[in-house]
Amino acid sequence: MSDILIVDDERDIRELIGDILQDEGFTTRLAGNSSEAMAQINAEAPALLILDIWLKDSKMDGIDILKTVKRDNPDVPVVIISGHGNIEIAVAAIKQGAYDFIEKPFNIDQLMVVIRRAMETSRLRRENQKLKRGEVKQAQMVGESPAFRALLGQLDKVTKSNGRVMLTGPAGSGKEVAARYIHAKSNRAAGPFVTVNCAGVAPETMEAVLFGRETPERGVEPGLLEQAHGGVVYFDEVADMPTGTQSKILRVLVDQQFTRVGGADKVRVDLRVISSTNRDLEAEIAAGRFREELYHRLNVVPIAVPSLADRREDIPLLARLFIAECNRAQGLPLRELSEEAEALMQTMLWPGNVRQLKNLVERVLILGDGTGPIEARELPQDTAPEQEGEDRVVLSGQLATLPLREAREAFEREYLLTQINRFGGNISRTASFVGMERSALHRKLKSLGVVTSQKAGARVARVEGDMEEAT
Ligand SMILES: Nc1ncnc2c1ncn2[C@@H]1O[C@H](COP(=O)(O)OP(=O)(O)OP(=O)(O)O)[C@@H](O)[C@H]1O
Numbered sequence: 001m002s003d004i005l006i007v008d009d010e011r012d013i014r015e016l017i018g019d020i021l022q023d024e025g026f027t028t029r030l031a032g033n034s035s036e037a038m039a040q041i042n043a044e045a046p047a048l049l050i051l052d053i054w055l056k057d058s059k060m061d062g063i064d065i066l067k068t069v070k071r072d073n074p075d076v077p078v079v080i081i082s083g084h085g086n087i088e089i090a091v092a093a094i095k096q097g098a099y100d101f102i103e104k105p106f107n108i109d110q111l112m113v114v115i116r117r118a119m120e121t122s123r124l125r126r127e128n129q130k131l132k133r134g135e136v137k138q139a140q141m142v143g144e145s146p147a148f149r150a151l152l153g154q155l156d157k158v159t160k161s162n163g164r165v166m167l168t169g170p171a172g173s174g175k176e177v178a179a180r181y182i183h184a185k186s187n188r189a190a191g192p193f194v195t196v197n198c199a200g201v202a203p204e205t206m207e208a209v210l211f212g213r214e215t216p217e218r219g220v221e222p223g224l225l226e227q228a229h230g231g232v233v234y235f236d237e238v239a240d241m242p243t244g245t246q247s248k249i250l251r252v253l254v255d256q257q258f259t260r261v262g263g264a265d266k267v268r269v270d271l272r273v274i275s276s277t278n279r280d281l282e283a284e285i286a287a288g289r290f291r292e293e294l295y296h297r298l299n300v301v302p303i304a305v306p307s308l309a310d311r312r313e314d315i316p317l318l319a320r321l322f323i324a325e326c327n328r329a330q331g332l333p334l335r336e337l338s339e340e341a342e343a344l345m346q347t348m349l350w351p352g353n354v355r356q357l358k359n360l361v362e363r364v365l366i367l368g369d370g371t372g373p374i375e376a377r378e379l380p381q382d383t384a385p386e387q388e389g390e391d392r393v394v395l396s397g398q399l400a401t402l403p404l405r406e407a408r409e410a411f412e413r414e415y416l417l418t419q420i421n422r423f424g425g426n427i428s429r430t431a432s433f434v435g436m437e438r439s440a441l442h443r444k445l446k447s448l449g450v451v452t453s454q455k456a457g458a459r460v461a462r463v464e465g466d467m468e469e470a471t
């Protein structure tokens with residue numbers, strides 16, 4: 001549901017709006033009277049309805065259609081088109097639940113601002129409802145890089161067992177997506193997947209949240225562990241679990257049962273536990289912040305989720321996935337990626353990993369103008385790799401201080417390191433991109449002291465002798 005239904009009895013107007021929206025990358029449907037409009041809505045609710053108030057030759061006027069839509073499809077935002085002079089009716093329509101109105105004659109910019117805002121508000125509302133119901137859509141796992149395939153291979157191995165899995169990896173790298181993947185492929189797929197956000201729950205309420213509560217006033221309130229019965233409980237950022245709760249969880253893992261806060265009876269649960277952390281748990285244990293016994297119980301199968309920098313090959317694929325998602329969910333334009341934008345994305349620093357990439361794509365689509373390919377100039381320039389603190393040659397400043405031969409070598413080394421890492425260590429693809437024969441590239445790398453090695457399942461390049469591997 002990413003299309004927009006335009007209802008107006010004036011053919012010129014509905015076609016004009018339709019053309020504008022199509023140019024902006026939306027899919028549209030048109031209706032010239034109330035019966036056509038209702039037939040379209042009943043066939044499939046649109047993502048947005050643009051509705052003229054006055055409809056000639058119609059059984060229902062715009063307000064009647066609005067009331068019906070708000071009754072049967074309350075999530076569909078409605079933008080009213082009102083003629084000059086019937087503003088009061090438009091205001092009344094807003095009271096009936098319309099999102100906003102535009103007045104004829106309108107200009108394209110005005111129209112687009114209202115439509116984008118309406119789509120965004122409705123998306124946020126839907127997302128909120130999903131979050132409240134705890135059924136955040138299962139994200140797709142996308143990637144083809146060696147590091148990603150190695151991860152999938154490990155995940156596939158654990159799907160059929162009941163073993164506890166500890167996912168480690170930096171923030172935003174896709175640990176929760178990986179946990180959902182295990183759940184979806186396991187024999188618990190029909191059971192619930194319940195996330196416990198260990199960093200987001202106040203320590204004093206953590207136990208009630210996990211184990212539930214029993215009070216005379218409210219009776220039994222089941223906690224998250226009970227809600228996850230028969231399925232998977234995912235402890236997100238487990239290092240943030242208060243130490244008191246850690247001991248209690250440990251007991252639950254040993255006994256497979258617990259009592260609700262304020263209750264006396266034992267509650268038995270059948271759970272599979274998956275945890276995640278972006279911290280070094282062994283250091284947390286050494287610092288006395290994490291219970292070693294719990295660590296060993298949770299860490300039965302450790303699986304490392306690679307950072308985005310370790311799977312740069314996947315960036316174009318992921319970016320395209322997010323463009324398609326933004327189009328489906330928010331009606332943002334379905335744009336291509338130019339070759340330059342793709343290359344720049346593959347060489348940027350990504351401290352926020354896949355989440356950062358997803359946010360960037362969304363921002364570019366919202367702020368960008370036009371429907372052509374996304375260009376490199378639309379991407380933020382401040383995320384280019386920083387040189388400080390890295391054991392690499394700084395291109396600009398320092399180069400000026402070197403004799404030509406050394407400067408050229410420094411540049412070639414830097415350039416080739418970047419390209420090889422972009423192509424996941426694949427020399428053939430790098431050679432074809434940089435325009436060299438494979439064997440010549442090998443010789444060149446050798447003379448520059450660049451070697452490739454395996455890291456997190458991916459091949460990476462670095463300068464021979466450097467301790468720090470290039471990213
Ligand atoms: N392989 C992937 N394919 C598609 N989308 C992905 C992939 N990995 C991550 N994402 C998306 O990136 C975002 C971050 O993923 P996720 O929440 O799983 O990361 P995380 O490592 O659990 O983060 P945090 O530690 O900050 O909670 C999500 O929107 C998710 O849908």
